[in-house]
Amino acid sequence: xxxxxLNGYYGLILEGAKVxxxxxxxxxxxxxxxxxxxxxxxxxxxxxxxxPSSAYVHILRGTPLFVQIFIIYFGLPQLGIQFxxxxxxxxxxxxxxFVLSINSSAYVAEIFRSGIQSVDKGQMEASRSLxxxxxxTMKAVIVPQAIKNVLPALGNEFITLVKESSIISVIGVQELxxxxxxxxxxxxxxxxxxxxxxxxxxxxxxxxxxxxxxxxKKLAQSx
Numbered sequence: 001x002x003x004x005x006l007n008g009y010y011g012l013i014l015e016g017a018k019v020x021x022x023x024x025x026x027x028x029x030x031x032x033x034x035x036x037x038x039x040x041x042x043x044x045x046x047x048x049x050x051x052p053s054s055a056y057v058h059i060l061r062g063t064p065l066f067v068q069i070f071i072i073y074f075g076l077p078q079l080g081i082q083f084x085x086x087x088x089x090x091x092x093x094x095x096x097x098f099v100l101s102i103n104s105s106a107y108v109a110e111i112f113r114s115g116i117q118s119v120d121k122g123q124m125e126a127s128r129s130l131x132x133x134x135x136x137t138m139k140a141v142i143v144p145q146a147i148k149n150v151l152p153a154l155g156n157e158f159i160t161l162v163k164e165s166s167i168i169s170v171i172g173v174q175e176l177x178x179x180x181x182x183x184x185x186x187x188x189x190x191x192x193x194x195x196x197x198x199x200x201x202x203x204x205x206x207x208x209x210x211x212x213x214x215x216x217k218k219l220a221q222s223x
Contacts, residue, residue, distance in 0.1 A: 003192050009183045010196070016179030017200050023093060023168070023175060024161040027100035031161075032154065034101065035108025040138065043113060053109075060106035065099070066167055072099045073171045096168035096175075104161055111153045115146035151219060155212035159205050166201075176200055 041053035127137040169177040180197035
């Protein structure tokens with residue numbers, strides 16, 4: 001191994017890492033919002049809400065992320081649907097963030113469902129007896145507690161997103177793996193380039209795991 005050949009290319013690796021973290025953050029935020037909405041629809045007693053949301057979760061969790069990326073990026077334009085550039089943000093980043101967001105939302109929905117089910121059912125009954133409607137009870141009592149219960153799991157979902165984001169390099173998003181490919185092509189050192197990328201992923205996920213661990217300890221102390 002000759003990592004000296006990578007001198008001058010570590011900046012590219014860092015640029016890719018920034019894009020990886022950025023697109024993972026975007027996917028986490030939108031996945032969080034959409035996942036909570038899908039969860040509440042799935043737990044609803046209204047069939048017109050429950051059935052489509054259940055199908056949504058089943059389909060996205062039952063198909064590979066790689067296939068979903070190709071359907072969104074290559075399939076939708078065939079139907080006349082294309083993702084535009086948003087200011088300085090290129091369309092491939094928007095497409096990648098969209099795919100990661102909807103994929104993550106299916107898993108976040110199930111995380112929220114388990115969190116809501118972990119809240120004592122007596123709290124729903126007590127809130128309803130005090131005159132709160134179902135929606136107000138969910139918004140003011142149940143969901144805040146569920147979010148607190150599932151924060152560590154959401155942190156782990158973010159770590160998973162960081163690792164899975166490597167797949168979107170196939171559509172040209174210039175994240176960590178894409179930059180590693182540029183380094184490989186420029187230096188003819190594939191092993192060293194991808195080892196450098198792996199180390200960067202390891203650093204990111206280790207830091208995130210450490211932060212999730214701190215969060216879990218603080219939540220344990222507050223209970």
